[in-house]
Amino acid sequence: MSMERVEAPATLLTWLADRHVWESTTGYDAAGWQSSTWVLHSMYENASLAGLGTHDELHRHRLESGDLAPEIVGGINLDEDTTNTGIPLGFVVRPGSPWRRALWSQHLTDGPASDRSHPPCHRWFPYRSWPVAVQPPPEGSLDEESLDALLDTLSRWSVDGPGTDCICGPWTGPGLSGRTTTFSAPR
Incomplete structure (x- = not known):
């Protein structure tokens, strides 16, 4: 699956503002989901x-x-x-x-x-x-291959299928710090 990466408004991830500061370096656990898995x-x-x-x-x-x-x-x-x-x-x-x-x-x-x-x-x-x-x-961030596999899996199980936007971020690394990104498959 070929994903398109576009800049997304940071407001899409405002729910992260209420999280503990220590989570920002170790990952975010959005509690309350019916199920979860490790990648x-x-x-x-x-x-x-x-x-x-x-x-x-x-x-x-x-x-x-x-x-x-x-x-x-x-x-x-x-x-x-x-x-x-x-x-x-x-x-x-x-x-x-x-x-x-x-x-x-x-x-x-x-x-x-x-x-x-x-x-x-x-x-x-x-x-x-x-x-x-x-x-x-790597620790603290998905690698390219894992991100591609995760987005592929999410799109197969999402109501809109491959047309589903997946919001990722905030990204860290050279040229990425603090960015929020939307990945979506070509429609």
């Missing part, structure tokens, strides 16, 4: 990068070689005491070849590092920093 964000693998270590190891190598400048915020070098997990933030587009879609089940373990007492998130996986060969699922 597990897409992750991808590139077999040609297997064995190259973790995202943090690669990040530290690039810092040491001068290929990358340290991340300094308020005079504090964030790279000294943080780990680059490889988990992307914000809207992630579907990567091209040679990246292939991977299933969550391929990376889950039942060991002590996996904490499934929380909703599906980074705690379910054994990695502190993901292997470079894996683009882990």
Whole structure:
């Protein structure tokens, strides 16, 4: 299904104004629905990068070689005491070849590092920093593939079918911050 993206008035999401501030960074739970489901964000693998270590190891190598400048915020070098997990933030587009879609089940373990007492998130996986060969699922925003699948499913079950407008937002990420968007299928 090919969706059209258009700017929508921010007033379409005024119901978000009454939500707790902490929800704005972790997602919004609009209570009162008859049912709900989890959308597990897409992750991808590139077999040609297997064995190259973790995202943090690669990040530290690039810092040491001068290929990358340290991340300094308020005079504090964030790279000294943080780990680059490889988990992307914000809207992630579907990567091209040679990246292939991977299933969550391929990376889950039942060991002590996996904490499934929380909703599906980074705690379910054994990695502190993901292997470079894996683009882990983003947190805090749907990726392109998951958004397309969600909109396709919603339009099949909506009264107006593919002509149903789906309001999404507010978006975060480069050039998207605070925008509300309407996606609708061509009529």
